[in-house]
Amino acid sequence: MAKSAFVAIVGRPSSGKSTLLNALCGAKVSIVSPVPQTTRNAVRGIINRDEGQLVFIDTPGFHISERKLNIKLKNVALSALGDADIVVYVLDSTREPGPEEEALASNFSVPSGSADTVHKGSRRKMVVAINKIDAKDADVARAVQFVAEHLPAATIVRISALTGEGLDELVSALLGLAEEGPQWYPPEYYTDQDPVFRIAEIIREKAINHTREELPHALFIDFVDSRKLEDGSLEASYDIVVERESQKGIVIGKGGSMIKVIREEAEADLAELFDYPVHLRLQVRVDPSWKHDDKRLDSLIF
Ligand SMILES: Nc1nc2c(ncn2[C@@H]2O[C@H](COP(=O)(O)OP(=O)(O)OP(=O)(O)O)[C@@H](O)[C@H]2O)c(=O)[nH]1
Ligand SMILES: [Mg+2]
Incomplete structure (x- = not known):
């Protein structure tokens, strides 16, 4: 066995x-x-x-x-x-x-x-x-x-x-x-994460890697919605949520330059992970108290 x-x-x-x-x-x-x-x-x-x-x-x-x-x-x-x-x-x-x-x-x-x-x-x-x-x-x-x-x-x-x-x-x-012992997963599985979480994590990685100081710890990624397009690709909307208005500006960047880099890098990674193209729509939102919101923390940390 x-x-x-x-x-x-x-x-x-x-x-x-x-x-x-x-x-x-x-x-x-x-x-x-x-x-x-x-x-x-x-x-x-x-x-x-x-x-x-x-x-x-x-x-x-x-x-x-x-x-x-x-x-x-x-x-x-x-x-x-x-x-x-x-x-x-x-x-x-x-x-x-x-x-x-x-x-x-x-x-x-x-x-x-x-x-x-x-x-x-x-x-x-x-x-x-x-x-x-x-x-x-x-x-x-x-x-x-x-x-x-x-x-x-x-x-x-x-x-x-x-x-x-x-x-x-x-x-x-x-x-x-x-x-x-039992083989818990079929042999072709290398992870059990659902796509909504996985995409959120890739976006978070790009956002963390492009920001400094307290910002990586200040942010979380919130799924908004997604739909399959006729060509088989997926269009997915997520909010990058930060704690302060000033952080919002940093994530967006001059003329939207930073959020564009985050989106493009995330889409490039996703192209390797999924067998259909993923088009991201990213927005930045401020929520000053998410780290004190028990329900929010329960939904993010498990
Ligand atoms: N030189 C070198 N750097 C490494 C190695 N493994 C990880 N790193 C670097 O160490 C840093 C942290 O790597 P992570 O894999 O995110 O570390 P982690 O333990 O998962 O961190 P947390 O999730 O924050 O607990 C990154 O910059 C990695 O590139 C290694 O074998 N050699
Ligand atoms: Mg880690």
Whole structure:
């Protein structure tokens, strides 16, 4: 019988979790940016090998903070941890592991979640992926030392999610830990995200990557409507929602230049992901209080 496992990808913001998921799946499944806290959802990506199926769950970066949005993001990650058979803990070798990393390392090593009483006290199946080994400022020895001190039982794999180095080894290690089980998804699936969400995420990626400072954290993408055109293409309208009037101007850009770039880049990515053309209609809207709106947060962060 074939193997299968749910594998949660966890770690600090910007450690490269989403880049890793995309590299494993061979497509943009989860959006990527240099800005911490890019990922807001438990995004699934699936790979199939002769030995079986691995269902990866990308998660928001762990960041200790009492703000409502951060607490919600943390809960998404914790819930993915609770569902996981195996954890891939992504450790950024270019950053000095501080107290926050130490707190996380101890959290990740024991099964979490209130329903998980059976495994209480037991160790997790965990692989530590020491990432960004391609980077000039990588200090792999420092990361190995950290793992030896804090997670002595964990398997270590050195990887570059960017270049793909070490990823075959990572997959082999995970399949080695996986147990026999059902194949949850048909083999042609590499993600289970619905198109409305996926398009919103691609737009958000472009908006984040073209804006600075607080703007990436100030925005969300709101689906308005969509329709199939006679030629088989999809016309989809979305609002880019920001918190302040001044941010609206930045996203629109001079004479609409910025929003045009966001739209064109998003459409180009979507052309690779969907087998029909997607035409976007983007508007910018201001909502000063969306981060305090529980219903809104529930609809965005899951
Ligand atoms: N040099 C190098 N950069 C990487 C590597 N992996 C990721 N990055 C970069 O690190 C930054 C963050 O990558 P993400 O994949 O968005 O990180 P993340 O852990 O998903 O971040 P959050 O979703 O915010 O928690 C991006 O600029 C990536 O290009 C790597 O292996 N090498
Ligand atoms: Mg991410």
